[in-house]
Amino acid sequence: MRPDQHARTMLPIPDRPRPGLTTYDAKDPDTSYPPIEPLRPPEGAPNVLIVLLDDVGFGASSAFGGPCHTPTAERLAAGGLTFNRFHTTALCAPTRAAMLSGRNHHSVGMGSITETATSAPGNSSLKPNTKAPLAMTLKLNGYSTAQFGKCHEVPVWQSSPMGPFDAWPSVGGGFETFYGFIGGENNQWEPALYEGTTPVEPPRTAEEGYHLTEDLADRAISWIRTQKALMPDKPFFAYFAPGATHAPHHVPQEWADRYAGRFADGWDVQRERTFARQKELGVIPPEAELTPRHAEIPAWDDMPDDLRPVLEREMEVYAGFLEHADHHVGRVVDAIEDLGVLDDTLIYYVIGDNGASAEGTINGAFNEMANFNGMAALETPEFMASKLAELGSPSSYNHYAVGWAWAMDTPFQWTKQVASHWGGTRNGTVVHWPRRITDSGGLRSQFTHCIDVAPTILEAAGLPEPTQVNGVLQSPMEGTSMLYAFDDADAPERHDLQYFEMFGNRGIYHKGWSAVTKHRTPWDMVGGSAIAFDDDVWELYDGSTDYSQAHDLSAEQPERLHSLQRLWLIEAVKYDVLPLDDRTADRLNPETAGRPTLVHGNSQLLFAGMGRLSENSVVNIKNKSFSVTAEIEVPASGADGVIIAQGGRFGGWSLYAKEGRLKFVYNVLGIQEFATEAQATVPEGTHQVRMEFVYDGGGLAKGGDVTLFHDGTPVGTGRVGATQAMVFSADETTDVGYESGTPVSPDYSPRSSRFSGKIHWVQIDVGTDDHDHFIDPDERLRIAMARQ
Numbered sequence: 001m002r003p004d005q006h007a008r009t010m011l012p013i014p015d016r017p018r019p020g021l022t023t024y025d026a027k028d029p030d031t032s033y034p035p036i037e038p039l040r041p042p043e044g045a046p047n048v049l050i051v052l053l054d055d056v057g058f059g060a061s062s063a064f065g066g067p068c069h070t071p072t073a074e075r076l077a078a079g080g081l082t083f084n085r086f087h088t089t090a091l092c093a094p095t096r097a098a099m100l101s102g103r104n105h106h107s108v109g110m111g112s113i114t115e116t117a118t119s120a121p122g123n124s125s126l127k128p129n130t131k132a133p134l135a136m137t138l139k140l141n142g143y144s145t146a147q148f149g150k151c152h153e154v155p156v157w158q159s160s161p162m163g164p165f166d167a168w169p170s171v172g173g174g175f176e177t178f179y180g181f182i183g184g185e186n187n188q189w190e191p192a193l194y195e196g197t198t199p200v201e202p203p204r205t206a207e208e209g210y211h212l213t214e215d216l217a218d219r220a221i222s223w224i225r226t227q228k229a230l231m232p233d234k235p236f237f238a239y240f241a242p243g244a245t246h247a248p249h250h251v252p253q254e255w256a257d258r259y260a261g262r263f264a265d266g267w268d269v270q271r272e273r274t275f276a277r278q279k280e281l282g283v284i285p286p287e288a289e290l291t292p293r294h295a296e297i298p299a300w301d302d303m304p305d306d307l308r309p310v311l312e313r314e315m316e317v318y319a320g321f322l323e324h325a326d327h328h329v330g331r332v333v334d335a336i337e338d339l340g341v342l343d344d345t346l347i348y349y350v351i352g353d354n355g356a357s358a359e360g361t362i363n364g365a366f367n368e369m370a371n372f373n374g375m376a377a378l379e380t381p382e383f384m385a386s387k388l389a390e391l392g393s394p395s396s397y398n399h400y401a402v403g404w405a406w407a408m409d410t411p412f413q414w415t416k417q418v419a420s421h422w423g424g425t426r427n428g429t430v431v432h433w434p435r436r437i438t439d440s441g442g443l444r445s446q447f448t449h450c451i452d453v454a455p456t457i458l459e460a461a462g463l464p465e466p467t468q469v470n471g472v473l474q475s476p477m478e479g480t481s482m483l484y485a486f487d488d489a490d491a492p493e494r495h496d497l498q499y500f501e502m503f504g505n506r507g508i509y510h511k512g513w514s515a516v517t518k519h520r521t522p523w524d525m526v527g528g529s530a531i532a533f534d535d536d537v538w539e540l541y542d543g544s545t546d547y548s549q550a551h552d553l554s555a556e557q558p559e560r561l562h563s564l565q566r567l568w569l570i571e572a573v574k575y576d577v578l579p580l581d582d583r584t585a586d587r588l589n590p591e592t593a594g595r596p597t598l599v600h601g602n603s604q605l606l607f608a609g610m611g612r613l614s615e616n617s618v619v620n621i622k623n624k625s626f627s628v629t630a631e632i633e634v635p636a637s638g639a640d641g642v643i644i645a646q647g648g649r650f651g652g653w654s655l656y657a658k659e660g661r662l663k664f665v666y667n668v669l670g671i672q673e674f675a676t677e678a679q680a681t682v683p684e685g686t687h688q689v690r691m692e693f694v695y696d697g698g699g700l701a702k703g704g705d706v707t708l709f710h711d712g713t714p715v716g717t718g719r720v721g722a723t724q725a726m727v728f729s730a731d732e733t734t735d736v737g738y739e740s741g742t743p744v745s746p747d748y749s750p751r752s753s754r755f756s757g758k759i760h761w762v763q764i765d766v767g768t769d770d771h772d773h774f775i776d777p778d779e780r781l782r783i784a785m786a787r788q
Contacts, residue, residue, distance in 0.1 A: 042462035057356030059410030065278030072330035080432030090419035102454030102477035119594030122576030136174030146177035149241035188250030244325035255320035266300025356408035360399030419502035420516035446493035451479030515564035611735035641755035647728035649742035676718025
């Protein structure tokens with residue numbers, strides 16, 4: 001093996017021409033230059049595949065004793081190592097930002113999700129340029145890099161089609177190829193996709209058999225094959241991060257039907273079964289105890305009899321979704337094996353970016369957005385029963401009940417978001433690398449954390465941490481390489497100090513001990529108030545004898561608890577965790593949160609063809625009066641199609657023409673639809689059409705009156721009985737002249753939604769009265785100039 005000649009601590013690696021004789025004539029026999037050699041990592045650097053599933057609890061997959069079949073995870077575990085004390089941050093975007101940088105989530109500005117970013121450094125959602133991502137380091141050392149799936153690390157004010165794209169995977173993230181979605185979740189049947197930074201449509205429809213996870217696997221397989229066909233001597237770094245199994249739980253019916261009747265005994269019994277299986281497999285210690293159910297989580301026996309079939313189906317759909325995701329991970333692994341490079345590929349299969357999600361309410365949800373809007377009461381048991389057969393299908397946006405999330409986190413307390421307890425942060429992880437790992441099927445119980453992945457990969461590749469990237473001095477990685485544990489099951493753990501914090505839920509791990517305090521309950525999303533931080537009750541656990549945090553020792557050892565509390569505070573100061581922030585509504589409002597907003601003022605001017613505009617890219621029309629005005633050209637054949645639409649099938653509004661008549665539809669969560677239609681057709685030629693909504697006031701989510709106009713003349717009136725208070729969608733967007741994703745109204749489909757005429761402009765005005773119901777050219781110019 002020849003020595004590496006590159007100075008890799010400074011990236012990009014500086015070009016250093018070698019001095020020597022320069023001849024006048026290339027034919028001179030003394031003319032000599034070394035051949036051009038493409039940049040490659042050090043010899044022996046492995047291919048790397050990171051698989052990161054979403055919202056999977058420790059006790060969900062069969063590889064860790066759960067009820068959901070994951071044969072790919074089992075196969076990789078049999079040929080590799082199982083880590084049963086691997087930890088995440090308790091939430092998706094923070095885990096991803098931490099894992100891909102090797103730094104704690106507050107260190108890279110991702111104290112929570114991007115939608116709740118504040119101006120505090122630890123919660124800004126802005127990654128400092130002193131903390132270059134792993135993919136960038138690998139690319140600048142000669143790796144091919146690609147990401148497929150979810151990216152939730154783009155600040156919301158940078159998520160529009162105009163960027164800036166510094167935080168997008170294929171620009172600042174270091175991935176040469178990106179195919180996936182920007183945001184926390186996506187419709188698995190009709191996703192909003194990007195290729196690089198360009199919006200693209202799915203290659204097929206749900207009716208034609210499309211599913212996002214399969215599409216992502218197809219793309220990953222194609223890229224890996226192409227990379228090895230064209231650059232067989234160059235290693236790849238592939239990051240496969242499907243939206244599965246984050247809500248909505250979407251999966252082909254036959255996968256859910258495999259679990260029919262399997263969950264009839266409920267979540268309490270399921271935890272007992274999983275716990276017994278975990279002991280049998282040896283993925284938890286023999287002395288581990290099953291933690292009890294907290295009073296905030298209902299017992300299965302206390303659930304209404306008529307709701308139980310719905311609850312069963314929720315879990316059947318989820319289990320099918322997880323098995324389906326594992327199947328497509330298996331296809332990617334098979335492709336690597338078929339190429340003959342599996343032995344030379346380091347695979348991290350991280351089964352969940354946090355604990356199982358308890359964001360689906362006590363009863364579960366047909367449309368999870370109901371809970372996010374504080375409107376879960378609309379989904380009555382009777383309503384849920386009427387939708388049982390649709391769960392998992394394109395007509396649903398479903399989530400399972402809190403009790404199932406608790407069961408999927410067996411044997412631990414609590415769930416996703418609760419960073420204090422292992423139920424929120426401990427995720428089953430498998431590592432497979434035949435060329436290096438000799439203890440096939442081995443168990444590793446050293447404390448590890450998602451920030452350890454990046455330094456492990458660098459050490460495996462023989463690469464140093466860069467001290468400078470793109471001219472910026474880098475801060476050290478905060479994780480610890482796990483490579484030492486690959487070789488020795490009994491090696492003393494090297495990562496022995498780690499803080500945790502999410503929404504005020506916080507904890508500290510130090511040399512086997514953990515001190516923790518739960519501050520907020522995950523499913524209480526809207527309303528309510530948390531107690532003062534100083535009034536939180538701390539618990540103390542001895543991890544050397546208490547794997548599952550079952551025995552609180554705080555009363556017996558108060559001095560040790562106080563020592564760990566102080567240590568938490570020291571770590572919190574060190575990594576920008578402070579100030580603690582448990583606000584809800586204030587963090588959703590950009591002005592009070594202190595983050596930039598793309599949209600300013602009370603008016604916004606849009607143009608035909610603009611689309612895929614996230615909710616943060618459009619003026620907020622919720623809980624207030626607003627109007628939508630458009631100047632359109634109507635052809636002789638008449639007006640038909642979407643003028644502007646926001647949201648989709650599971651919540652939103654649309655102004656469109658149907659058979660020549662203007663129509664406005666407000667869709668509340670896919671549960672209620674309010675339509676207003678003009679009494680006359682829009683004449684041929686250029687006209688101004690307008691919709692005015694007069695909000696009732698008196699609180700959030702109220703209704704209002706609708707009036708439609710042609711050129712300032714009223715042509716129709718109607719009534720919207722209720723509105724959505726907080727958010728329309730996590731994945732649907734605003735489009736002008738067509739509608740992408742799912743349609744707000746069944747009157748059209750995305751493929752038939754394109755407007756038949758020409759749209760000159762569309763203007764949205766909020767909270768203002770324009771009594772002539774007409775926008776003249778001078779006013780439109782003033783609005784446009786005011787936004788420069």
